[in-house]
Amino acid sequence: MKMKNILSLAFTNMRRRKTRTALTTLGIVVGIMAVVSISALSGGFEGQITQQLSQGLDTDILTVIPGGGILGGGGLTSLQMNDTRLIQNITGVEATLGISQTGTTIYNETGGTLDTRLIGVNFTNLEAVYGHRLTFSDGDWNQLGANDSCIIGYLNDPIASAGDNVTAEVLVRVGFSFIFINVSFIVGGVLEEAGQSGMLPFDRSIFIPLDTYQDLFNTEAIDSILVRIADPQQADAIADEISEAFEDQVLVIVPSAIIDTVSGVFNIMEVFLLAIASIALLVAGISILNIMLVTVMERTREIGIMKAIGAKDRTILSQFLSEAVLLGVLGGVIGIIVGLVLAYGMGLMLPVLFSSFQGGFGNGDFGFGGGGSFTLVPVLAPETILIAMSFSILVSVIFAIYPARKAAKLDPVKALRYE
Amino acid sequence: MNYESLYVFVNFMSLRVIYDFDSPLCFQLVILMTQPIQADEAITPLFDYQSQTFKHIIEAQNLERTYQMGTVSVRAVRGVNLQVPQGEFLTILGVSGSGKSTLLHLLGALDQPTAGKVFVEGLDLSTLSHNQLADVRLRRVGFVFQFFNLMPQLTAQANIELPLKFSEVPTANAHRRAQELLEKVGLGDRRHHIPAELSGGEQQRVAIARALANNPRIILADEPTGNLDTNTGAEIIHLLRNLNQSQGLTFIVVGHDTRLTTVADRVIEMRDGEFVAEREGGGQVTVK
Numbered sequence: 001m002k003m004k005n006i007l008s009l010a011f012t013n014m015r016r017r018k019t020r021t022a023l024t025t026l027g028i029v030v031g032i033m034a035v036v037s038i039s040a041l042s043g044g045f046e047g048q049i050t051q052q053l054s055q056g057l058d059t060d061i062l063t064v065i066p067g068g069g070i071l072g073g074g075g076l077t078s079l080q081m082n083d084t085r086l087i088q089n090i091t092g093v094e095a096t097l098g099i100s101q102t103g104t105t106i107y108n109e110t111g112g113t114l115d116t117r118l119i120g121v122n123f124t125n126l127e128a129v130y131g132h133r134l135t136f137s138d139g140d141w142n143q144l145g146a147n148d149s150c151i152i153g154y155l156n157d158p159i160a161s162a163g164d165n166v167t168a169e170v171l172v173r174v175g176f177s178f179i180f181i182n183v184s185f186i187v188g189g190v191l192e193e194a195g196q197s198g199m200l201p202f203d204r205s206i207f208i209p210l211d212t213y214q215d216l217f218n219t220e221a222i223d224s225i226l227v228r229i230a231d232p233q234q235a236d237a238i239a240d241e242i243s244e245a246f247e248d249q250v251l252v253i254v255p256s257a258i259i260d261t262v263s264g265v266f267n268i269m270e271v272f273l274l275a276i277a278s279i280a281l282l283v284a285g286i287s288i289l290n291i292m293l294v295t296v297m298e299r300t301r302e303i304g305i306m307k308a309i310g311a312k313d314r315t316i317l318s319q320f321l322s323e324a325v326l327l328g329v330l331g332g333v334i335g336i337i338v339g340l341v342l343a344y345g346m347g348l349m350l351p352v353l354f355s356s357f358q359g360g361f362g363n364g365d366f367g368f369g370g371g372g373s374f375t376l377v378p379v380l381a382p383e384t385i386l387i388a389m390s391f392s393i394l395v396s397v398i399f400a401i402y403p404a405r406k407a408a409k410l411d412p413v414k415a416l417r418y419e
Numbered sequence: 420m421n422y423e424s425l426y427v428f429v430n431f432m433s434l435r436v437i438y439d440f441d442s443p444l445c446f447q448l449v450i451l452m453t454q455p456i457q458a459d460e461a462i463t464p465l466f467d468y469q470s471q472t473f474k475h476i477i478e479a480q481n482l483e484r485t486y487q488m489g490t491v492s493v494r495a496v497r498g499v500n501l502q503v504p505q506g507e508f509l510t511i512l513g514v515s516g517s518g519k520s521t522l523l524h525l526l527g528a529l530d531q532p533t534a535g536k537v538f539v540e541g542l543d544l545s546t547l548s549h550n551q552l553a554d555v556r557l558r559r560v561g562f563v564f565q566f567f568n569l570m571p572q573l574t575a576q577a578n579i580e581l582p583l584k585f586s587e588v589p590t591a592n593a594h595r596r597a598q599e600l601l602e603k604v605g606l607g608d609r610r611h612h613i614p615a616e617l618s619g620g621e622q623q624r625v626a627i628a629r630a631l632a633n634n635p636r637i638i639l640a641d642e643p644t645g646n647l648d649t650n651t652g653a654e655i656i657h658l659l660r661n662l663n664q665s666q667g668l669t670f671i672v673v674g675h676d677t678r679l680t681t682v683a684d685r686v687i688e689m690r691d692g693e694f695v696a697e698r699e700g701g702g703q704v705t706v707k
Binding site for chain 2: 004013016307
């Protein structure tokens with residue numbers, strides 16, 4: 001019997017039991033809907049998070065910190081400004097920036113205060129590494145020559161403007177005691193909003209010359225070296241070279257590796273959620289099995305008739321299997337559509353629910369997205385649609401095999417007598 | 420792009436199930452997923468039609484059929500010998516339980532004997548495979564039943580087309596053939612009615628047309644008038660005899676309607692699974 005004829009008979013049979021067909025399909029629809037909406041939402045969520053991460057983690061900036069060794073311990077105890085030269089020599093490195101930072105409170109001339117980060121940098125190097133990213137709302141690079149000049153990071157309500165004096169209160173160690181001392185700086189520039197790059201927060205920070213910083217704390221050491229590279233694709237290779245140059249006594253943080261790790265976590269989460277969603281598909285499969293068995297029993301006599309007039313076992317088998325395929329296609333198509341609608345609906349709902357976290361999420365020094373609005377656009381890859389569709393059909397067919405075989409193996413004489 | 424899932428998907432869409440019933444389920448699944456489409460697999464007849472030579476179009480030798488009903492075995496057919504020449508109208512009379520229906524099923528390859536042999540057009544049924552037996556039912560014999568046994572969801576036309584579709588007759592030809600057959604049994608105007616919308620006599624006419632679909636030379640009828648009123652029954656008997664006379668079709672009709680004997684060429688009486696009497700029939704062309 002030709003496929004076309006088998007399918008048309010299957011259609012006739014499905015139309016005969018509309019309610020039953022609809023309910024069986026519903027089971028598949030729910031399963032596919034769950035799978036599709038979960039993968040669309042987590043796809044969108046992952047895209048959103050990695051995008052925000054890569055905004056914060058510039059992919060062309062590597063961070064070198066002391067440490068390393070197999071377990072991260074036992075490496076160099078500190079880095080020094082001279083170490084940047086080792087890095088500067090590596091091909092692909094464009095500029096380096098040694099930084100040290102600590103917490104401070106600054107006072108302006110009118111008595112306003114701000115708790116912030118005090119960051120020691122070489123301004124020339126800062127411009128070399130981040131010049132493309134930093135713009136001044138007030139003042140410019142040229143006003144930053146002196147030992148006591150500083151840059152104030154972005155604030156909604158700037159604490160000082162170019163030319164003003166600010167006083168930073170820092171805790172330093174003298175012998176065995178800790179004391180607070182006040183240091184005065186002249187503001188050379190005020191930055192526009194610039195977010196964060198790796199461990200370096202630009203907003204709500206005060207940048208002072210590294211030499212001044214080191215004199216203040218009586219140290220030669222720096223916390224970390226930021227390395228700008230020409231091609232982010234080379235990040236891993238350059239990171240390896242840096243490690244080698246320091247005999248593996250430093251740790252090089254590659255931003256894309258962090259994004260990969262986060263992506264990986266999301267993938268694991270997605271697989272886990274999909275595994276849960278597949279339980280719905282399994283249940284749908286079992287309901288197909290159940291309903292098909294009832295259908296076979298109901299149609300025993302018809303199966304007997306078909307065999308008596310010359311249908312082969314295979315014809316009966318493909319008859320029932322093609323009904324299952326049709327159920328799978330129908331359930332799959334509806335499930336994908338409903339799943340997408342659901343995903344878009346939840347994409348609109350979730351940001352509203354999450355908005356209550358915004359306060360604790362975005363406004364801090366290290367917040368992602370800097371308090372910006374959180375949007376979630378579901379992403380569904382074309383192959384996911386194809387896979388969902390094949391899954392829908394696969395589940396329907398697998399669970400129809402037993403009833404279909406049962407129908408095909410019926411004894412025609414007994415089947416004809418069945419009432 | 421995941422081509423493996425695409426492959427599985429495409430194969431399911433072209434669902435062509437070639438399988439062996441005794442193989443394990445998982446193996447069948449693999450076959451199901453990997454078997455390519457075989458375009459002309461079923462169109463080729465399973466055996467050559469013309470090459471068989473035979474003296475009797477149907478022959479039974481020492482036919483036995485024993486059923487196991489719990490612990491009791493029932494001998495429904497006990498050592499029946501039968502020769503039917505081509506073109507004969509044979510009536511087998513018997514009360515219910517005499518084994519006549521079982522005999523008919525054995526002759527039509529619907530059931531397999533416990534012992535003995537059946538030859539259809541010279542072909543020994545005991546040598547045929549399961550699928551070949553289905554082909555015998557499809558192309559060589561046509562069944563007519565007491566309860567019509569039409570597919571309830573299909574129209575008269577579609578019921579007749581069904582065996583034509585089983586034998587892979589092209590759609591247009593099947594359509595035309597079904598129409599011709601409906602005209603022949605006098606139901607040209609009832610093509611689009613489903614069985615529930617037809618009277619008993621009309622349903623039986625559709626069933627007869629369906630039995631003729633693939634041009635068999637043998638029609639086996641199991642109490643064809645058993646579920647019809649007197650007049651309609653007479654019309655059906657008349658139709659059967661008419662087909663026998665005009666087309667040279669061989670008829671084996673079982674039942675207890677004595678009017679079947681008036682049109683028959685030969686009458687055999689059956690009791691308790693055995694032939695007990697044989698005589699010439701009335702040989703009439705019409706019944707009252």
